[in-house]
Amino acid sequence: MIDIHSHILPNVDDGSPSFEESVKMLEASVADGIKSIVATPHMFSQLSKIKEIERFRKIFSEFKIKADELNLGIEIFQGSENYFISGLKEKLKAFPDILTINNGDYFLLEFPMNFIFPGTREFIFDILNEGYIPVICHPERNTDIQMNTAILYELLVAGALSQLDAGSIRGDFGSNSREAANKLLKNNLVHAIASDCHDAGLRPPGLSGIKNSLNWIEQEKMDLFLKYIPAAIINNEGTPDIGPLKDPSISRSVFSIFRRNK
Numbered sequence: 456m457i458d459i460h461s462h463i464l465p466n467v468d469d470g471s472p473s474f475e476e477s478v479k480m481l482e483a484s485v486a487d488g489i490k491s492i493v494a495t496p497h498m499f500s501q502l503s504k505i506k507e508i509e510r511f512r513k514i515f516s517e518f519k520i521k522a523d524e525l526n527l528g529i530e531i532f533q534g535s536e537n538y539f540i541s542g543l544k545e546k547l548k549a550f551p552d553i554l555t556i557n558n559g560d561y562f563l564l565e566f567p568m569n570f571i572f573p574g575t576r577e578f579i580f581d582i583l584n585e586g587y588i589p590v591i592c593h594p595e596r597n598t599d600i601q602m603n604t605a606i607l608y609e610l611l612v613a614g615a616l617s618q619l620d621a622g623s624i625r626g627d628f629g630s631n632s633r634e635a636a637n638k639l640l641k642n643n644l645v646h647a648i649a650s651d652c653h654d655a656g657l658r659p660p661g662l663s664g665i666k667n668s669l670n671w672i673e674q675e676k677m678d679l680f681l682k683y684i685p686a687a688i689i690n691n692e693g694t695p696d697i698g699p700l701k702d703p704s705i706s707r708s709v710f711s712i713f714r715r716n717k
C-alpha cells in the first residue's frame with residue numbers, strides 16, 4: 456500500500472514531535488504493509504515566507520537521509536498539505552519540489568473545516584488549466600460537504616481528485632465524518648484513502664485496519680484507493696479510471712470531464 460498523506464516530518468507542524476516518534480511512525484507503517492509514504496506537513500502562512508519553505512526543504516532532505524540510513528523498508532517522498540489560501544497557485548509554481556507530491560503535478564489541497572470558500576470551483580478550474588491536479592484532503596471532514604455532498608461532486612467533475620482519511624472511516628472524527636465518508640464512497644466520489652497520521656498513538660499510521668469496515672467494497676476498488684491511484688499520483692502519471700461519479704443530490708447530465716489523461 457501507499458500512503459500519500461502523513462505528518463511524519465519531525466518538528467514542523469502538529470505531527471511528529473521528534474525524530475524518534477517519526478521512526479516509530481515509519482516502523483508502524485512498514486508493519487502495516489505500507490511500501491511508500493509521502494511526508495505532507497501543513498502549509499499555512501509559511502507559504503508567504505521563503506525562509507520557511509527553505510527550512511522545510513532542509514528538514515525533509517535531512518530527515519530522508521537519516522531515515523533511509525535505517526533501512527526500514529519504506530520509501531519516503533516529499534509533499535505538503537496546502538491550505539487553500541490566496542497566492543497558492545503562484546507558490547506552487549515557485550516551490551513545486553516542496554508543495555506538490557514528489558515534485559509532480561498533483562498536490563494535496565486542504566479546505567477549512569467548517570465551510571467552502573466562494574470561488575473554490577473557479578480555483579480548481581484555474582489550477583487545472585495551469586497543469587496542476589488538486590487532491591482534496593479529507594473532504595468528509597468539511598461541514599459544508601457533510602451537509603451537501605454535491606459540492607464535492609462538482610469539484611471532482613471539474614477534475615479534482617479526493618482523498619479520505621482512514622481515521623474518518625474508523626470513526627475517529629465523529630459520526631458526521633464517518634457517515635460522509637461512507638456517502639462519498641457509495642457515490643463513487645473517492646480516489647484514494649490515506650492515513651493522515653500525526654503520531655504513533657492517537658492519530659496513527661496504517662491503512663489495513665479500515666478493510667473490515669469497508670468489506671462491502673470490492674477488492675479491485677480497494678486496490679485503486681490504496682495502491683494504484685496513490686502510485687500514479689507519486690509517479691506523476693494519469694490516474695486509473697474509477698468509473699462514473701454519482702451526483703448525490705439530483706440527476707442531471709454532466710457535459711464534460713476535464714481530467715487529464717497522460
Ligand SMILES: [Fe+2]
Pocket residue numbers: 460461462536651
Ligand atoms: Fe493532514
